[in-house]
Amino acid sequence: MTIRNLEYLLRPQSVALIGASEKAHSVGATVLANLLGGGFGGPIMAVNPKYESLAGVPVYPHVDRLPAPPDLAVICTPPSTIPELIEQLGDRGTTAAIVLTAGLARTAYRHGQCVETAMLAAARPRLLRILGPNCVGVLSPGIGLNASFAHANALSGKLAFVSQSGALTTAVLDWANAKGIGFSHFISVGDCADVDIGDLLDYLASDAETSAILLYIESIRGARKFMSAARAAARNKPVVMIKAGRVPDGARAATSHTGALAGADDVYDAAIRRAGMLRVATTEDLFDAVETLARVTGQSRDDAVIVTNGGGAGVMTTDALIIGGGRLASLSTETMRRLGEILPASASAANPVDIGGDAPIERYVRVLKALLDAPETGTLLFVHAPTAIVPSAEIAAAILPLLSEARCSVFACWLGSEAVSVARRLSREAGVPVYDTPERAVQAFQHVLAYRRNQDALMETPPSLPQAFVPDQESTRSIVSEALAERRSVLTEPEAKAVLAAYGIATVRTRIARDDEDVERLAAQFDGPVAIKILSSDITHKSDVGGVALDLATPEQARLAAQAMSRRIREQYPQAQLNGFTVQPMAKRAGALELIVGVATDRVFGPVLLFGHGGTAAEVIADRAVALPPLNLKLAAELVSRTRVAKLLAGFRNQPPADLDAIHLTLVKLSQLVCDLPELVELDINPLLADAQGVLALDARIVVAPADAARMAIRPYPQELEETLDWDGWRLRVRPVRPDDEAHYLDFFAALTPEDMHFRFFATVRQLPHSQLARMTQIDYDREMGLVALVDDESCERRERMLGMVQAIADPDNVNAEFAIAVRSNIQGHGLGGILLGRIIDYSRGKGTTRLVGEILRENIRMVALARDCGFRIDATSESEVVRATLELEPGSG
Structure with a gap:
């Protein structure tokens, strides 16, 4: 299950508390007081055979005596009572429960089961969703719901907070109330026996009351589900995460250098980056980051211009910027000239720009205008220390109109306390991000850069592998099968090199003696x-x-x-x-650098790819970066760029640059090997020599085990769906959409008539933006599918022409999938639409989707007829311009 019935958990219309009590400081008494004190407008019922009423609320002896089934049940009774309560609630029609009780997995029940297993067995056939057990509960301030034993209510707002730690839940609530921070939902997930982080991400991603999602995570179960939900959520709104537990603990038993180097925290970092989320280190950073992302609207570069009224403040800011990996922007000669005309001789016109502690308001305005006009200013860090010359509030009032309208990103720091409190307030009211210290301002800048890099990765449409690359999968499988048949988990060096050669990775000639x-x-x-x-x-x-x-x-x-x-x-x-x-x-390759590339298997996220500085001291140097497969060339280049050795590969002194394309291609080939070979557990190429001539693998080590086909956190390109068929005199290729198909889509939509574009998008559309094309081509194959139809065409720049496309996007429960289809205008009526729609029907049915649905403009007569011919039920009873097409997909239907 995923989001099914979660609306009854987070926005119920009635609540029952099972285990209500009058005992002071008990969970039952605390939750009842919170429910009654939160302002919830719906019925609140209580269950406990010991009482007839509590705090003016009638108390019922058993669940079956409740006057109506509650949307949400909150349970704080002993573990052994819970399975039967869940069964009774489900039979009454309750669809959501919060189990606050701890220890269910450690408490024995009937027939050798633990209580948690019995609870889930009772819930699943009744479609009853369970939050917990062992959680603090849920607060939804917008509807006055406090179904928790937290010590305070939450303020109402637009942030959703989800935590795996009960202690941190209450601490963050206390901290947020003191800061005046409000929430749409405040959720403690506990042991995640049923409802987990992925489910909540799916729900909150489409929740109109939530503008950003904050996560505190200690561990993840179900990596593929989590990654799919996280990537979908991060496309809609900022997702900021604290991941606790930064110490590597999963590599001690590894048999390869790669396995020893790829620590668990590195892998979480890679997953967070790949999902387009932002990771921060502390709770304070969590809320700072959300405020920053909401307020910073301009474009940011990794270099910054610093302007300050004090030399010491400028030095502090510069130190923080450089130590954090940023750079000072180089001011142009023209900008320096303009500043020289404004600043006194004692001030500094270089970056950082020191306008002087005695600067009048006019100087602030003129300097900032000159810097904001300068094309080299991509980010501005404004740092001000209070003086007796001009009150900070007056300076703020004068400069904030400039800063709030700036085309670049602006980060303001008003140093001090009472003297700058009004300036800080004015900055917030103007929508300018403001921070107490230069270090916090620089950190916020770094958060923006990291977040936008991760978001850009979600929207990239990079090239895939060269079409000439065709690995020898048959020989690879033969080698691995033989080793496993001999009960060997480690391939010999010659066998490992043969596998690399099958995937086009150059190795040194090796003979066996x-x-x-x-x-x-x-x-x-x-x-x-x-x-x-x-x-x-x-x-x-x-x-x-x-x-x-x-x-x-x-x-x-x-x-x-x-x-x-x-x-x-x-x-x-x-x-x-x-x-x-x-x-x-x-191998005589003078000046070649020794690299390590390889594959390790993380216990949560499955296979990960590693790149770094190699050789016998690889573990000591510990210069490495990891990424989740599948990779393409763009992602491979990004992986390499995150290492220190990348600077050496770019060339230095008389050393020419290494062939970076060859390195990137090697990583992509290894990624393909991971996708093709589910038996692969670990792989080392150490060293991989790299220089201007290319790459050469000197040593290789591969560890295999019986196949685990579902081990990858991100589903790779489904090559098995590719097919070639004869159609209307063409040799037609139908295959899943790939990230590098954006150019095909541009050409395809440009060839549609205005009427067909209107039929497809229900609006007058001339050209689709990159962001929308990226969303159509860079899909999550685990949740959605897009198929394209292509033919060879020498007149086309890409030697292929796209004739049609179809897509189906399933909801998180895989119940409904919404389809869309388009065929090039000049070939409509020749049967291609029927071919594509038939393929997506077969795919969706095979995936277990319950039904396909689509909305069609009533005037799109051809599409309505095609859907009806393919078995869709057409609902055209209303007077709306749009008709609904539905096809039930149960096995054997249609």
Whole structure:
């Protein structure tokens, strides 16, 4: 389940408290007092056989004696009573419950079940949603609902707060009340036995009373559901998160460098970034970030212009900016000239701009106007310390009209307390973000940059893999199947390199030697020095046991090195089986950088891709970044950019830049391998040499296990839906939409007649904006599907022409999916619409969707006829211009 019946949890019209009490400081008494004191307008009922009335409210002895089924039941009775209560409530027609009681998973029930399992078994067939157990409850101030045992009511507002920590829930409520911050919903989720973070994100994403969503998360269950919900929510409104637990704890048992480097917190960071959300460190940051995102409307760059009336304040702000990874903007000669005409000789016209502690109001206005007019000003940090010369309130009144209308982002800091309180108030009233310290202002700036980078990633339509890349999946599966049949989890180095070669990743030539004499024979076949390594499935890190010898100049040296390795392994690791040696030529790539790329499996989010500085000291250097697959070239480039080694790859001194395209393509190929091979658990390429010539994998390690097809947090491109068919004299390709199809869509919609555009979008539309095209092409394949029909066309720049498209977007419960379809105007009437609509019907039915629905303009006679021919029921009874088409999709229907 997802959002089904959540409206009864968060906006009920009646509430019953099961376990109401008069005992002071008990949960039952506290919740009853909160329900009665919150201002809830609907009926409030109480259940407890010990009482006839409490606080003027009638009390009923049992659930079945309630005068009417409540929308919401709040339960605070002992664990053993809860399954039966849920069953009785569900039978009465209640569809939502909050279980405040703790310990359900640890309390035994009947037939070997725990109470929590029995509770869920009673709830599911009755479609009754449960928040908790072990939670504080729910507050929805807009309807006066306080169904919690929190110590205070929440103020009404537009923020939704969702927390996995009960203690933090009450602490944040106290803090927010002191700050005057209000909420649409204030939710403690507890153990998330049923309703979880993903469900609430789905509901709040479309809640008109919620402008932003704040999360406190300790752990995630159901990564794919969470990622789909988070990405959908973040497209609609800001989602800001605190994720507790920053210490890596999942890598101790890893058999690869990649597994050891990819800590759990890194993976959460990658997931938050990929979902378009913003992560912050503290509760105060949480609310600061929301206020900032709501107020900052201009465009921000990662460089900033600082203007201040004090040199010390300018230095503090500069320090915070640089330490946080930002930059000072370079002022142009023209801007410096204008400032020089305004400022006295004692002031600084360079960035940071110090206008002087004795500056009159006119100087503030003129300096700010010059900086705001300058094209190099993308972000302005205004920092003011109070002086006795001019009151801060008067300065604020004069400059705020400029700051509030600025085309760039503006962050204001009024240092001090009472002397600047009016200036701060005026700034807030003018919609200018204001902060108490330069550090807080800079941090807010960094939050905006991070949030917009993550949002931009959601809206990117980057290129996919080159069409020439066709991996050899058959040989890869053969290698993996053979290893698993032999009960081996670690592929040999030659096997691992064969897998890489099957995916077009260049590797150094490698031969297998059975013994030291074979080593000598094979070494003689290579020109120049060789490297030898032990071949053993019992030893993962060969260099750690002296199992690697490099730069062996002669075959004899290679044989002697092999003999020494054999002795060392027998003496120090007698339990390890030595299967031979690998022999390969030394890769002479002077100046090449050693990188590490690979795959690890996170216990929550599944496979993650890692990139960083490689070599034997990879763990010590710890320069790495991780990302969730699937990747495309744009996302791969972003992954590389988050490492320190990226600066070296860009070239330095006489060292030319490395082939970044080759590095990005390697990461995308590994991402494709992850998508194609559900048996893949860990993969290391360390080192991957990178220079201007390209990349070369010197060593590889792959760990496999029986397949887990649903392990990926983000569903990859569904290649299995691609098909080619003959249609109307064309060789037609029908496939799922890809992020790089934006150009196809632009061309397609440009070719539609104004009438067809009106039929498709119910409005006069000339050209769709990038944001809307990105939303149509960069889809979440787990929740929606778009299919495009393409044919070869030499006259088209992309050598392909798009003839039609169809899409179906399912609701979070997968009950209703809304479809839309369009066919190029000049080929309508030839059956393509029927083909596309039939494909989306089959897809939706196979996905388990209950029904397909669509709205069609009454005047769109062809579309109405097509829907009717495909089995849709047409509801045209009203006088509306729009008719509704519905197709039930139960198995065997239609």
